[in-house]
Amino acid sequence: MGPYLRIFSLALLLSSLLACSPHFHPVTRGNLHDLVLALPDDPATLDWNKATDGNSFEVITNLMQGLTRFDRDQRVVPGDADHWSSDSTATVFLFHIRPSARWSDGTPVLASHYRDSFLRLLAPSTASPYAYYLFDIQNAQCYASGQCPDSAVGVKVLGPRTLQVTLSHPMRSFPSLLTNAITDPVRLDLIRADPDHWSDPGRLVGNGPFSLLSWHHDAYLELVRRLPDSSVPPRISRIVFLVIPEPVTQLTLFEQHRLDIEGIPSFYIGKYKNSPLLQRIPQLSTIYYSMNINRAPFDNVHVRRAFAMAVDRVRLEKIFLSALPSLSSFIPRGLPGYDPDAAYPYDPEGARRELAAGGFPQGRGFPKVTLVFPEGTQSRIMASYMQQNFKDVLGVSISLRSMEWKAYLAGLDSHTPAFYQSGWIADYPDAMTFLSLMRSGSGNNRTGWSDPAFDRLLDRAMQANDSEKAVLYDEAQKILLRRGVVAIPLSQGVTNLLVPPDIKGYWHNAMGMDNLSDVRKIPRG
Structure with a gap:
């Protein structure tokens, strides 16, 4: 059959x-x-x-709503905030919560509920992989690292329904970040009263x-x-x-x-x-494989480069009948900074040379490697193809292991595999949502890789105009894909x-x- x-x-x-x-x-x-x-x-x-x-x-x-939301055309429109404004430098924002905003228990939604959420997201005790998401806020990173108190963070309640957010740099697009559900308000009174079950049916109070x-x-x-x-x-x-x-x-x-x-x-x-x-x-998303530089053999950049050069994306796209477009850029099509030549192209001879330079000529002596991916037919088809691809090009055998979704996510945090499938869809329509995954200190960067030059480019991009951003983003992703070589972009999603x-x-x-x-x-x- x-x-x-x-x-x-x-x-x-x-x-x-x-x-x-x-x-x-x-x-x-x-x-x-x-x-x-x-x-x-x-x-x-x-x-x-x-x-x-x-x-x-x-x-x-x-179940929830934030200060802002996206409409079907990806425009930022009011959520709980019926209007907002910023100063001339786009570093201080005021959000005004509509009087009709209510929790499901009838309690008014207040500015303090949003401040509580932002601080809880950042708090070291929460251990949220998304804590970095609010690092644009003044002293947010300092608080997240335990080096300053929450009172230093640039989030202030000016009135029951008025929230002031002060950023560490100009950022006119900041309201778009608040469309992400991770910044939705919280009820600390309910969380503290029932920390293990507050989000259960019959107990979860939403807005x-x-x-x-x-x-x-x-x-x-x-x-x-x-x-x-x-x-x-x-x-x-x-x-x-x-x-x-x-x-x-x-x-x-x-x-x-x-x-x-x-x-x-x-x-x-x-x-x-x-x-x-x-x-x-078409999705603003990237499907990619990640390599953990803290685990052999991917602690060797020649091995990582060999794997990156061994990927035949054209053939992979054909396997999926062109329904899953190939991608050679960490930044997907449709965003400034997309570059079809950002990643190493398919180069079998170059891949074999790199593997030999890494100490494994023709794959001899290559250690056991397992590619870990979440359960699902699409992921398994992709993994099976890649397994054969690496065998044909590099002469190495890798094992495959699929995991139930929650176990897969938990495993990434508790004991990150050497080689594993990753994917990301934009939180907001800007390349920063992808590149910030890989910056130093990001809870979503589990590869062990860090590069100060990469981080500095992202810092510069935060304060740049649109045309400058595209150049800085492309420079940053080339450091990631050509020098760090910890991510292998494969496909862009289509819904x-x-x-x-x-x-x-x-x-x-x-x-x-x-x-x-x-x-x-x-x-x-």
């Missing part, structure tokens, strides 16, 4: 098992008040100050359009609309996220009308390429969605954000 037939048979088996499971939610697409979607895995956490993964944010962004009704781990989550909806026709009143790891199973359930909207894995796009339901949205015509008000943007709060379902004719 061929591999795709085998996958499809497995999908049908899983579908029948899910239908019989006591934890499988019984809703169908026929209910006009419910929106039923799939997640590939459980959220790793619903603590927005600590979340880093897409599954968590997909749920959190419907977004929905509340968390239930969470059956590894099965489904239910969200219900917070306030009565008086709009005509009414918007959906409940969202059900079914946890379904296998994408082909998701497609089967969509075709059985048990999912409302469905993403198509890139290796399966051929079947639906002419479907009127298909929407294709392929099946959206039926009875779904209205839904959109998905290039940063992976779904608009669900305005969705309406109309009766099918």
Whole structure:
């Protein structure tokens, strides 16, 4: 039996098992008040100050709201802040919270709740991988490193609904950073009263359009609309996220009308390429492999360079039927600083020379290396191809290991593998969201690599105009990809969605954000 037939048979088996499971939610697409979607895995956490993964944010962004948000055209628009302003230098910002902003328990949303969130995100005790995200704020990095008190951080409450943020440098785009759910407000009173369970169903108090009704781990989550909806026709009143790891199973359930909207894995796009339901949205994202310089053999730059030169991206794109565009830049297409020549090109002879320079001519004596990646058919297809690619070009054998999503994330922090799959989608439409991953001190830089010249370029870019930024970004990523060689960019994501015509008000943007709060379902004719 061929591999795709085998996958499809497995999908049908899983579908029948899910239908019989006591934890499988019984809703169908026929209910006009419910929106039923799939997640590939459980959220790793619903603590927005600590979340880093897409599954968590997909749920959190419907439970919470920040000071600002993006609309479908990626413009920054009001969230909890109905307006904001800055001084002439773009270093001091005032955010004014609308009087109607309320938590789900009826408590007003206050400026102090945002200050508490910013400081909690930065606090060393929180250990958030995203702490660096607010380092543009005056003395934020100093506080995050434990070298100054929280009172020194440039976040002040000027009134119940007025928040002042002072930056360490001019940054007119700062409001766009606050669209990220990690900066949403927190209720320290509730967190301190129940530190282990405050984000559980029935206990999580949010300020977004929905509340968390239930969470059956590894099965489904239910969200219900917070306030009565008086709009005509009414918007959906409940969202059900079914946890379904296998994408082909998701497609089967969509075709059985048990999912409302469905993403198509890139290796399966051929079947639906002419479907009127298909929407294709290029992502501002990068899929790449990371190498840990603190673990052999990737402590040797010649080995890292050999692996980087051994990647045939053209062939990889063909395997995915051009549905997953190849990428030779750490900064994806669509952002200033994108450079198709930033990474080492495919060069088999050069790769073999570098491997020999690293002490492993023709792969002889090469140690055991395991490529670690999260569970999923797309990741496994990519890893299997890369395994063969390195064998053919370098003469080395690498093992493959897939891990369940939460275990994979935990492993990156507790014992970072030598060689592992990574991916990032933009938090805001600027290359800094990618490059800052790899700067010294970033909680998301697990490679062990640090370069002061790289950091200085990012510092300069923060204060540069748009045309200067593009040059500085490109210089920085070439240091990363040519001198550091700790990341191998492979592909840029594309979101392929099946959206039926009875779904209205839904959109998905290039940063992976779904608009669900305005969705309406109309009766099918």
